[in-house]
Amino acid sequence: MTAAEEQDEPLIDDDAGRLVRPYTVSNGRTRPTTALDMLSMVRATGSVPSAHLEHDHARALDMSRRPVTVAEVGAQLRLPVAITKIVLSDLIDWGALTSRPPLPPADLTDRAVLEEVLDGLRRRQQ
Structure with a gap:
């Protein structure tokens, strides 16, 4: 296996789990600088960072070509x-x-919204 192929290998072993500890990925940091919720959406801007991307950063950026939640990336x-x-x-x-x-x-209990949906469905059937 070439060095490039080894670098592309996942850092996960099916039997052992992650081979790199999570605190190593975050360089020991425990808090993000941006407030994110599990359901926050992230998306790539198309800008390439000047910093060297670690494996997990590169994979997260690749996944974010389309809008994706924090939970999905994790x-x-x-x-x-x-x-x-x-x-x-x-x-x-x-x-x-x-x-x-x-x-x-x-708010799915709003009667006006439900009536509009029902009206739209009826028009579509005609």
């Missing part, structure tokens, strides 16, 4: 959410990602 990286927030926060600080808070849930 699940794909197999990192705790707290560490995922730090990784994403780094990318936001470097200008490679943007974030937005989760959208509030719609």
Whole structure:
């Protein structure tokens, strides 16, 4: 296996789990610089950070080509959410990602909204 192929190998062993401890990924930091919720959405800006990207940073940036939640990134990286927030926060600080808070849930008990939906469905059937 070439050095490039070894570098592309995941840092996860199916039997042993992560081969790199989470605190190593965050350089010992315990708090992100950007307030992120598990359901916050992040998306790549297209800007390439000038800093060298660690493996998890590069994977998170790649996943963020489309809008994705913090929780989804953490699940794909197999990192705790707290560490995922730090990784994403780094990318936001470097200008490679943007974030937005989760959208509030719609009030599904609003009778006027339900009537409009029903009217729209009836028009569609005609």
